[in-house]
Amino acid sequence: MSKELYIFLAILIMAIVTYIPRAIPISFMKHEIKNKYVKSFLFYVPYAVIAALIFPSILYVTDNMIIASIGAFIALVLSFFRQKLIVVALVSVVSVYGLLWLFQLLGW
Amino acid sequence: MLGYIAVSFSFGVMAVGECGITPLVSIIISLTNLTSSGQQAGVKMISEAASLLEIGLTVLLINLRYSLMSLSLSQKIDQDTPTGLRLLFGFGISDEVYAVAVTEREKINAKYMFGLILLPFLGWVFGTALGAYASKVITDDKLLSALGIALYAMFIAIIIPDARRSIKITFVILVSISISCFLYYVPYVNTIGLGFKIIISTVISSLLATFLFPISDDIEDIDEKGKEDIENE
Numbered sequence: 001m002s003k004e005l006y007i008f009l010a011i012l013i014m015a016i017v018t019y020i021p022r023a024i025p026i027s028f029m030k031h032e033i034k035n036k037y038v039k040s041f042l043f044y045v046p047y048a049v050i051a052a053l054i055f056p057s058i059l060y061v062t063d064n065m066i067i068a069s070i071g072a073f074i075a076l077v078l079s080f081f082r083q084k085l086i087v088v089a090l091v092s093v094v095s096v097y098g099l100l101w102l103f104q105l106l107g108w
Numbered sequence: 109m110l111g112y113i114a115v116s117f118s119f120g121v122m123a124v125g126e127c128g129i130t131p132l133v134s135i136i137i138s139l140t141n142l143t144s145s146g147q148q149a150g151v152k153m154i155s156e157a158a159s160l161l162e163i164g165l166t167v168l169l170i171n172l173r174y175s176l177m178s179l180s181l182s183q184k185i186d187q188d189t190p191t192g193l194r195l196l197f198g199f200g201i202s203d204e205v206y207a208v209a210v211t212e213r214e215k216i217n218a219k220y221m222f223g224l225i226l227l228p229f230l231g232w233v234f235g236t237a238l239g240a241y242a243s244k245v246i247t248d249d250k251l252l253s254a255l256g257i258a259l260y261a262m263f264i265a266i267i268i269p270d271a272r273r274s275i276k277i278t279f280v281i282l283v284s285i286s287i288s289c290f291l292y293y294v295p296y297v298n299t300i301g302l303g304f305k306i307i308i309s310t311v312i313s314s315l316l317a318t319f320l321f322p323i324s325d326d327i328e329d330i331d332e333k334g335k336e337d338i339e340n341e
Contacts, residue, residue: 007133007154010163014150015140017168023198025178027191033179040322044314046173047270047277048284050263052309053145053170055285056292061256068257075261079268086114092261097254104250 062096064103071096111204112228113235115144118258120239122148125252127155131240138236142202142229146170148259149306158301166303169310177206184210186217193218200225203266276321284313 001009033039059068071092078088116138123134129151141147146167153163178201185194197218205224209216246252271278287309291297300308 006157006160007129009160010150010154011133011137011140013160013164014137014146014167017164018141018143018146018171018174019199021168021171021173021175022178022201023195025175026182026185026198026201027194029179029182036322037318040318041314042172042176043323044277044280044317045169045310047267048280048310048313048317049170049173049306050145050267051281051284051313052288052306053149054260054263056289058257058260061260062253071254071257072260072264075257075264076268079265080272082269082272083265085111085262085265088265089114089118089258089261092257093254096257097250100250100254 062100064100067096067099067103070099112231113238115259115262116232116235117239117242118255118262119144119147119151120236120241121243121252121255122239122259123151123236124240125243125246126256127151129154131237131244134240135233135237138233142200142232143171143174144259145263149303153301153303156302158303162301162303166306169307174201177201177203177210181206181209181216184212184216185221186215189218197221197225200229202228204228276317276323279321280313280317283316284309287312 033042054072058072059065061071062068074095075088075092078091083091119138120131120134123129123137124131129137134151137147137151141150149170150163150167153166178198181201200221205221205228209221209224212220243252243255267277267281271281288305291300291305291308
């Protein structure tokens with residue numbers, strides 16, 4: 001398979017599996033899901049997915065794992081105190097950027 | 109709106125700068141997908157040349173949450189809304205669109221949904237383009253590296269406030285992270301693809317939480333939370 005075809009198919013598949021869960025229930029479901037286990041599973045999945053997406057990948061966003069860990073910790077603390085998404089993101093980016101310079105200047 | 113541009117900007121930077129995808133492709137992904145976590149995982153897997161099956165399964169699992177939102181909105185939408193229109197605006201049900209729509213006091217209709225979706229959609233595509241081309245222009249390696257943490261920081265900001273509210277959510281997050289780290293670091297096990305690592309972590313931790321702490325009313329809590337967030341804006 002050529003690289004172009006691979007990317008094209010990957011995007012097509014991504015679009016389809018993104019569209020189906022969004023559009024099908026609202027288009028065809030006329031009553032509510034009653035089963036509490038199905039409801040519970042659907043309730044927990046987003047948190048589990050996002051958690052697995054973050055860790056441990058976040059530790060490898062820079063070559064220096066210590067800096068990445070500090071960045072992750074700052075994001076955790078800010079989120080705990082319910083700061084806005086954009087604030088959490090900006091402060092983390094600026095901190096990591098500052099630390100990268102600091103570590104270089106210190107020769108670590 | 110600003111939030112959408114910020115998230116899609118960091119997606120653009122990540123897709124082009126980190127995963128080596130062309131700006132045009134990253135824009136096409138945003139046009140056709142309109143979702144942050146699914147796209148992020150998708151481009152990472154594309155850059156690792158993962159199998160199409162793995163990409164499809166992972167992105168489907170990541171987007172499973174939308175079926176819950178879509179289902180919840182199906183109770184909210186005007187009963188007379190034609191299926192054709194529902195199939196159209198269903199494309200635009202994102203986390204933020206859902207939070208706003210579900211907290212409307214009255215029944216909502218198709219016109220309302222299209223109005224709600226338009227700006228986020230434009231912001232999403234515009235932000236992606238901005239980020240994609242910015243990562244071509246920015247030559248500062250440190251800045252590009254630092255921008256890489258933005259999307260993860262936002263993911264943290266999405267789940268932590270809920271985790272603070274509910275011990276059950278904290279539980280599922282911690283179990284998922286533990287399994288994810290296990291699959292990442294333990295020899296032999298860590299040879300499986302990123303997508304399968306995410307799928308395994310998610311399914312095991314969610315099933316465990318479902319059987320230990322089945323919930324029936326927490327879904328109403330999401331609505332409450334959405335309301336709070338809007339009031340905070």
